[in-house]
Amino acid sequence: MTKSYLVRGITGLALAATVTAGGVLAVSAPANAAVGDWERISAYNSGLVAAVPSPYTGNGLQVETATYGVYAWNGQWMRTTVATDTYTFTNRFSMQCLDNDNSTTAGTPVVQEPCKANAASQKWVLTHDPVLPVWHITNLASGLDLGIENGSASAGAGFIQARNAANNTSRMFQIW
Numbered sequence: 752m753t754k755s756y757l758v759r760g761i762t763g764l765a766l767a768a769t770v771t772a773g774g775v776l777a778v779s780a781p782a783n784a785a786v787g788d789w790e791r792i793s794a795y796n797s798g799l800v801a802a803v804p805s806p807y808t809g810n811g812l813q814v815e816t817a818t819y820g821v822y823a824w825n826g827q828w829m830r831t832t833v834a835t836d837t838y839t840f841t842n843r844f845s846m847q848c849l850d851n852d853n854s855t856t857a858g859t860p861v862v863q864e865p866c867k868a869n870a871a872s873q874k875w876v877l878t879h880d881p882v883l884p885v886w887h888i889t890n891l892a893s894g895l896d897l898g899i900e901n902g903s904a905s906a907g908a909g910f911i912q913a914r915n916a917a918n919n920t921s922r923m924f925q926i927w
Contacts, residue, residue, distance in 0.1 A: 787829060787830070787831065788829070788830075789827040789828070789829055789843050790827065790828055790829070790830060790926050791819055791826060791827060791828070791926070792828055792840070792888070792897075792924050792926055793819070793924060793925050793926070794816060794899060794904070794923075794924060795883070795885050795923035795924060795925060796899075796902065796904050796923070797816065797903075797904035797905075798819075799816035799817060799818060799819070799904070799905075799906055799908075800816070800817055800818075800819045800823075800826040801814050801815075801816070801817075801826065801828065801849075801897075801910055801924075802814065802815060802816070802817035802823065802825045802826035803825045803826075803842050803844060803845050803847070803863050804817075804825075807825050807844050807845050808844070808845045808847070810847070810863070810864055810865060811852070811862050811863070811864060812862055812863055813860040813861065813862050813909045813910065814849065814860075814861050814862060814863060814909070814910040815906075815907055815908060815909050815910065816899060816903070816905070816906050816907065816908045816909075816910070817906050817907070818906055824842075824843040824844040825842065825843070825844040825845070827842070827843035827844075828840040828841060828842055828843065828849070829841045829843065830926065833874055834874075836876055836877055836878070837874050837875065837876050837877075837891060838874070838875055838876075838877065839866065839873050839874060839875070840875060841866060842863055845863055846866075847863040847864055847865055847866060848863065848864060848865070848866040848867075848870075848873040849861060849863065849873065849875065849897075850862050850863060850864040850870070850872050850873045851872045851873075851890045851892060851893050851895070851912055852864070852872065853872045853892070854872075854893060854912065855892070855893040855894075855895070856893075856912070857895055857911075857912055857913055857914050858911055858912065858913070859911060859912050860909055860910070860911055861897060861909075861910040861911060861912060871891050871892035872890070872892050872893075874890070874891035874892070875888050875889065875890055875891065875897070876888070876889045876890075876891055877926070880923060883923060884925065885923040885924060885925050886923070886924050886925065886926055887915065887922060887923065887924075888924055888926075889915070890912060893912055895912035895913060895914060895915075896912070896913050896914070896915050896922045897910060897912070897913075897922065897924065898910070898911050898912065898913030898922040899911070899922075
């Protein structure tokens with residue numbers, strides 16, 4: 752009886768360690784990760800990731816650049832297919848979607864909002880860059896790219912919608 756209890760205790764600890772390790776492994780998926788894995792949206796010019804700022808679950812919070820940490824669930828996103836090359840991105844911490852707030856104006860902040868079925872403002876088209884190993888992320892409704900305010904390479908810079916400009920590194924992202 753004692754042995755059985757001890758085994759259950761050790762199994763429970765092993766399970767807890769596996770769950771913790773699973774979180775670490777899930778965020779380090781390769782660039783060709785399957786849709787539905789937790790991924791990072793990482794800026795090409797800085798390596799910083801798209802993250803939801805504290806208090807993390809507030810509606811309408813502007814997504815900003817942040818240093819990535821393995822336990823930083825606010826910087827992890829799930830890519831869900833909605834059409835060919837078109838996806839929604841759901842934040843792992845808040846479970847809210849990347850959204851352009853129904854704006855078609857360049858410079859408008861990109862925010863998180865509760866996920867809504869068929870919301871064009873939450874659909875993003877991925878286009879692989881023909882030269883660099885990166886993706887351009889374009890909002891389906893506005894036709895504007897995901898970009899970083901003033902092309903900043905510093906943590907805390909906000910994500911905005913921006914007009915597409917060839918080889919502008921603040922609008923190039925690697926998703927893995």
